Amino acid sequence: MVATLIRLKRDLTFNGFNQSVWHILGTIFAGLYGLGIVGMIFSLQVMEGGAAVIDAEFVRTASVLMGSAIFLLWLIIPVFVSGADTAMNPRQFITYGIPRRGLILGLALTGLISIGAVLTVIWLIGQVLHWRWDAAAAATAVTTLPLLLITFSLVSQAVTTSISAWLSGRRSRDFLAILALGLMVLLYPIMIGLESAFSSLADAVPTVVDILALTPLGAGAALPADAAAGDWGMFMIRLAILAATAALAVVVIRAALVKITERPTVQSSSGSKSDQGLGLFARFPATPWGAVAARASTYWLKDSRYGGTLVLLPAFVVLAVVMYSQLDAPWVLLALGPVFGWMLGFAISADISYDHSAFALHITSGVSGTADRVGRLVGLLSFGLPITLLSALIPAVMFTGPATTAALVGASVGLLLSTAGFSCLVSARFTYPVPKPGDGPLSQPSGSTGRLMIVQLGMLVATVALMLPEVILVIVWLISGDSWLGWALGIAAVLKGLGLVWIGVTLGARVFERSQPELFQTVSQY
Structure with a gap:
C-alpha cells in the first residue's frame, strides 16, 4: 500500500505538467528560485567547512539558525496550502479502507516527493560538508540526514492532517492562512522586539541559538556540534528531542486520521440562521x-x-x-x-x-x-x-x-x-x-x-x-x-x-x- 501511494504521488506530480504551459513555467521558476537560494547557502556551507581556520561556534550558530528556518518552513507551508484541494489530502482516502499504519507511512514518504524535499536534501548534504572538518560531526550529519528528512515530512503531515481533521471549516482555514501571512508581515517588528530585549543583536544571537537548539526546531541541526565538542550528554538529549518530535507527529497524524475516517462530524442544518434581510443590497x-x-x-x-x-x-x-x-x-x-x-x-x-x-x-x-x-x-x-x-x-x-x-x-x-x-x-x-x-x-x-x-x-x-x-x-x-x-x-x-x-x-x-x-x-x- 505504501508503494502504491508513492506511485500515485509520483504520477500526480508528473501529470500536473500536462495541464498547461503556465504550470510548467511557474514550477520551473519556483524551482530555480529555490535552487538559487539553497545554492548560495550550499556554497557558504562548503566554503566555511573548508576554511583554514574553523570557528566552531560560528559553524554551530549558522547550522542551528538555518536548520530552524527550514524546519519552520515545513511547519508553515501546509498552513498556506491547506485551502487547496490537494490530491494527497487524507480525506481523499476515506472510502478506500487503507490500513492506518500504511497510510501514515505512505503520507510521510509521499511528502518527500516535492521540490521542497529536493531543496532540503541539498541543504542536508551541505550540512555534511559544513562539518567535514571534524570526523565525528561529519559522521553525525550523515547519520541524521534521513532522520531529519523524515521528521520534517512527519511534522508537515501532522499539520496537514490536523487542519483537515479539526480545522476543516472554511473560516478556520482562512483564519490560519491570514494569521500566518500577518506574522510574516510582522516578522520585522518581532525581530526588533527580540533585539530590544538584549543590548544588541550580537548579544541576542547566542542566547537565541542555545534556546533553539533545545527545541524541535534546532535540535537536529545542533547534533553535529555536540559530536564535534564531545558533549555526548547534550547529544543524547537533543537526539531524544528529535525522536520525540517524530513520535509526537505520528501520534497527531494517527489521532487526526481517526477523527477523519472513524468519527466524521455531521453538520446539521437546523441551526442555520434565519433571513436577516437584504443586507448591503438594501444600502446601495x-x-x-x-x-x-x-x-x-x-x-x-x-x-x-x-x-x-x-x-x-x-x-x-x-x-x-x-x-x-x-x-x-x-x-x-x-x-x-x-x-x-x-x-x-x-x-x-x-x-x-x-x-x-x-x-x-x-x-x-x-x-x-x-x-x-x-x-x-x-x-x-x-x-x-x-x-x-x-x-x-x-x-x-x-x-x-x-x-x-x-x-x-x-x-x-x-x-x-x-x-x-x-x-x-x-x-x-x-x-x-x-x-x-x-x-x-x-x-x-x-x-x-x-x-x-x-x-x-x-x-x-x-x-x-x-x-x-x-x-x-x-x-x-x-x-x-x-x-x-x-x-x-x-x-x-x-x-x-x-x-x-x-x-x-x-x-x-x-x-x-x-x-x-x-x-x-x-x-x-x-
Missing part, C-alpha cells in the same frame, strides 16, 4: 450597478480571498510604526497612503476570476459592461477611499506642511483611482487562475503561477509608467521649492486618476460585453 441604489456594488462589497466582508487584503493593512501600519520608531524616518509612515492606494486598487484586478461560476449571474441577468465595471469599482471605493485618505492624511499632518499634505493625499488618492481604473480593464481582458470559492486565501490552483506572475508584473510596470507625470512634478517641485507645485501635484494626480477611471471603465465595459461567453468559459475552468 436599486440599479444594476448598485446590485453589483452590493455583491462586490459583500465579497469584501465575507469572502476571505478578498478580506485577506484588508487584514494585511493593520499589519502594515504596525510594521511602519515599528520601523519609524527604530529608524526615526517619517517617510516610512508617509508611504502608507500611496502603498494602500496601490494595494486596494490592484485588489480588483482579478474580480471576474474570483467570481468563478457565479459570473453566470452577470451574463444571464443581462448586466451591461458599464454597470458591471462601475459596480465593482464603487464596491471598492466605498471603503478603499476613506482608508487611503486617512492613511495619507494623518502622517502628512503630523510631519509635513499644507503643500506636502495636499501633494501626498492627492497622490495617494490618485494612485488608488489610477490603479483601480486600470484594474477595471485588466480584470476583463487578462484573467488568471485564483483560489476557488471556499479555498484558502493563500492557496493557488495548479498551473496559475506563470500566468499570475506575468499579468501582475505587467500591471506593476504599467502602474509605474502611469505615475510618471506625478514623478516629474515631484522632481520639479523639489528643485524649485515652490509650494504651489505641491497643490498642483495633488490636484493633477486626482484628476488624472479620475480620467483613468473613466478610460478603464469604458474600455473594460467594451471588452466585457464583447467577450462574455469566453470570459465565463475561462473563469469556470480555473
Whole structure:
C-alpha cells in the first residue's frame, strides 16, 4: 500500500505538467528560485567547512539558525496550502479502507516527493560538508540526514492532517492562512522586539541559538556540534528531542486520521440562521450597478480571498510604526497612503476570476459592461477611499506642511483611482487562475503561477509608467521649492486618476460585453 501511494504521488506530480504551459513555467521558476537560494547557502556551507581556520561556534550558530528556518518552513507551508484541494489530502482516502499504519507511512514518504524535499536534501548534504572538518560531526550529519528528512515530512503531515481533521471549516482555514501571512508581515517588528530585549543583536544571537537548539526546531541541526565538542550528554538529549518530535507527529497524524475516517462530524442544518434581510443590497441604489456594488462589497466582508487584503493593512501600519520608531524616518509612515492606494486598487484586478461560476449571474441577468465595471469599482471605493485618505492624511499632518499634505493625499488618492481604473480593464481582458470559492486565501490552483506572475508584473510596470507625470512634478517641485507645485501635484494626480477611471471603465465595459461567453468559459475552468 505504501508503494502504491508513492506511485500515485509520483504520477500526480508528473501529470500536473500536462495541464498547461503556465504550470510548467511557474514550477520551473519556483524551482530555480529555490535552487538559487539553497545554492548560495550550499556554497557558504562548503566554503566555511573548508576554511583554514574553523570557528566552531560560528559553524554551530549558522547550522542551528538555518536548520530552524527550514524546519519552520515545513511547519508553515501546509498552513498556506491547506485551502487547496490537494490530491494527497487524507480525506481523499476515506472510502478506500487503507490500513492506518500504511497510510501514515505512505503520507510521510509521499511528502518527500516535492521540490521542497529536493531543496532540503541539498541543504542536508551541505550540512555534511559544513562539518567535514571534524570526523565525528561529519559522521553525525550523515547519520541524521534521513532522520531529519523524515521528521520534517512527519511534522508537515501532522499539520496537514490536523487542519483537515479539526480545522476543516472554511473560516478556520482562512483564519490560519491570514494569521500566518500577518506574522510574516510582522516578522520585522518581532525581530526588533527580540533585539530590544538584549543590548544588541550580537548579544541576542547566542542566547537565541542555545534556546533553539533545545527545541524541535534546532535540535537536529545542533547534533553535529555536540559530536564535534564531545558533549555526548547534550547529544543524547537533543537526539531524544528529535525522536520525540517524530513520535509526537505520528501520534497527531494517527489521532487526526481517526477523527477523519472513524468519527466524521455531521453538520446539521437546523441551526442555520434565519433571513436577516437584504443586507448591503438594501444600502446601495436599486440599479444594476448598485446590485453589483452590493455583491462586490459583500465579497469584501465575507469572502476571505478578498478580506485577506484588508487584514494585511493593520499589519502594515504596525510594521511602519515599528520601523519609524527604530529608524526615526517619517517617510516610512508617509508611504502608507500611496502603498494602500496601490494595494486596494490592484485588489480588483482579478474580480471576474474570483467570481468563478457565479459570473453566470452577470451574463444571464443581462448586466451591461458599464454597470458591471462601475459596480465593482464603487464596491471598492466605498471603503478603499476613506482608508487611503486617512492613511495619507494623518502622517502628512503630523510631519509635513499644507503643500506636502495636499501633494501626498492627492497622490495617494490618485494612485488608488489610477490603479483601480486600470484594474477595471485588466480584470476583463487578462484573467488568471485564483483560489476557488471556499479555498484558502493563500492557496493557488495548479498551473496559475506563470500566468499570475506575468499579468501582475505587467500591471506593476504599467502602474509605474502611469505615475510618471506625478514623478516629474515631484522632481520639479523639489528643485524649485515652490509650494504651489505641491497643490498642483495633488490636484493633477486626482484628476488624472479620475480620467483613468473613466478610460478603464469604458474600455473594460467594451471588452466585457464583447467577450462574455469566453470570459465565463475561462473563469469556470480555473
